[in-house]
Amino acid sequence: MKREELERLIVDASDGLLNSKQIQKLEVELQNHPDLLEDYLAIMNLPDLTNLYQIDSKLSHHKSSIRSIKQGIRDLSGPGESFEMVTLDWFRRYALAASIAIFAITSVFSMIQSQDTVTDSELIAEEYFYPADENTTDSYVLYLEEMVEE
């Protein structure tokens, strides 16, 4: 028999699950494992732990703890939300709405401003590439007048 199996049988024996024949067979088997036999004897000699801690079944002894748990559950379950929580919730909503409105208004103003800037820029660029030369214009007008006279 494997060591692990013997260990489990020792536990069964100490739990009172083996009958006298099974215990006798186990003890014969343990003769081949002196260290396990020693453990078996020590384990079988352990005191009963069943009554080491008693259940304090009187609810009055746990009253405050149980009341506290139940209050916690009521707080979690929703309808009895505190004034602070409701106020904070509404404050958050208004703060979010105000933020979105400010962002939208700022965006509209910046778009208008940027459109004006583009127009000015385009004019400046046109003037740069096609500079206004008054002499050229005058010459062109004179040329046209001469053509008409001819």
Added chain:
Amino acid sequence: MGRDDWFEKQIDELYPRLHRSMKAYLAGSGVEAEDILQETFLKAYKNIDQFEGNANMYTWLYSIARNKCIDEFRKRKYESNRSSIPVEDYNIESDEFKSKDQQEDTELLKDAISELPELLRSIVVMKSIDGLTYPEISDVTGVNEQTLKNRMFRARKQLAGILKKMGVNKL
């Protein structure tokens, strides 16, 4: 009966037994069973949808409570301090562990259980103090029954060793 009423009834029914078990499990750790149970029931209520109707409510709550305890041990690094005290360090000759009467033996027995590492202590508490079956312990720990029995062997062997060092007589 509504869900909340049903859950509150479960608290009334299961709290005393769970309190006894947690008290044994947490003995000597400095963690209060009441605090753990408060968090346990609130977490269970929040996650009540995860509880299967045909499952065992007690073992479900137990597994939540045990996980809470393990988290608390980690926070306090409790286990590392505990395991750093070898059993051999107990001075058998000292007055501290001399058993004079049964009451003193009972206290020393509680101390001995609290000296077991968490993995073994939890099984001893669940089986020998709380009276859970191995299938129920398997539900709580997620460990198969054969492994649990091998751990129980180690637990009882260590417990016998600690008690021998303490000089505790059989109660």
